[in-house]
Amino acid sequence: MAKQSGLEEVVAAQTKLSDIDGKLGRLWYVGYDIHDLATQSTFEEVVFLLHHLRLPTQPELDDLTEQLSGEREISGFLQDLMPTLARQTSPMSMLRTSISAASAYDPDGWDQSVEANLRKAMRLVAKTATLLATYHRLRTEQAPVLPNPKLPHAANFLNMLLGEEPDQETARALDITLVLYADHTLNASTFTARVIASTLSDMHSAITGAIAALKGPLHGGANEEAMKMLEEIGDPDRAKAYVKERLGRKQKIMGFGHRVYKTEDPRATHLRRLSKELGERAGDARWFEISERVEQVVMAEKGLYPNVDFYAASVYHSMGVPTDLMTPIFALARMAGWTAHVREQYADNRLIRPESEYIGPLDQHYVPIEERSETGAETEAAS
Ligand code: COA
Secondary structure (H helix, E strand, O other), rough: OOOHHHHHOOOOOOOEEEEOOOOEEEEEOEEEEEHHHHHOHHHHHHHHHHHHHOOOOOHHHHHHHHHHHHHHOOOOOHHHHHHHHHHOOHHHHHHHHHHHHHHHHHOOOOOOOHHHEEEEEHHHHHHHHHHHHHHHHOOOOOOOOOOOOOOOOOHHHHHHHOOOOOOOOHHHHHHHHHHHHHHOOHHHHHHHHHHHOOOOOOOOHHHOOOHHHHOOOOOOOHHHHHHHHHHHHOHHHHHHHHHHHHHOOOOOOOEEEOOOOOOOOOOHHHHHHHHHHHHHHOOOOOHHHHHHHHHHHHHHHHOEEEEEHHHHHHHHHHOOOOOHHHHHHHHHHHHHHHHHHHHHHOOOOOOOOOOOOOOOOOOOOOHHHOOOOOOOOOHHHOO
16 A cells, blocks of 8 residues: 555654654654653653653652642533443543543633643643543442542552552552653654644644544554453463464454554563563463463564554553553553643644545536436446
């Protein structure tokens, strides 16, 4: 298929937020190597970095942490909406709808100033965790757990979701995954957000569109599909036959391949390590072992590397995260990058409006409806 069909290699925006070298398998946020951020930084610090284009001082980080924890509660309107969404919709549809609905009660309303958009961005980052956890508690007939202002973003999310404070290693593992997922240049959902922002539509609309784009299995949905596959395989010894059979049927192996990376996705390196560590600590290394075997077979058969979503599946599973919340957690992290991209787009905006190449029929002759036969044959293009 022509590269043009997927905008491959087309530069559609300039950004100071993140950069990828697909050949070398490198990723940077604002010039900082993802390996340094994954091992030394926190999600809160990365939120600051993406929104201010520099690392925070300690007082600045404290302020941001306080701001996020102060914005975690959701409006009465969303609290009322949530039981219906928990009954009727899938998690990503809930998130899309509730982020759109959140605009109605955002204290900054339709204010599009730089300051208002930064406040909206922080609210979106903070409240996404509460929306996901509340939704899950309600759909499993458990009482929602209120946000704990003393806990960092990742630990607080697990506390609200599972009803107990996570141990430090688990909270840190989630925090690392949020750092890894926080931004990734002009992926489909970020591009969607920037296209919407370029019309000067509002922050909530741009993020609602981004969530809709992330929902698809070729983008964010891949971590859930990867987990379903691991469960179907069930035993490391079945991995080889399963993968070969699936490839034989020309089916994709979810969590493998990437439009930009032609070598190992640097995020996968950290997630593979976390998958092993969490599995061993939980006394259940099965998911890691199946994943490792799948990776070996896909490499041998197709020469494809795992992307960020493959090992994320077993990492989240080991934390007790239900499979259908894995893509929403991607959204929870990417909220940092999406909102930063929307603000970057507003700061130097030009309407994004590409061209299309017309490949339909030419010079058609209009036939009035009463003269058209039942088959409509005379309105078909001469081929
Ligand atoms: N499993 C099996 N084969 C795969 C594959 C996978 N996960 N990913 C790519 N391929 C194969 C394709 O079948 C195609 O082979 P062909 O040339 O023989 O037809 C070739 O590799 C190119 O794939 P293509 O889908 O055109 O690449 P792309 O750049 O358009 O797509 C992805 C990139 C990510 C959409 C694609 O690799 C994919 O669908 N992966 C699975 C979903 C996933 O993990 N998404 C998360 C991305 S972070």
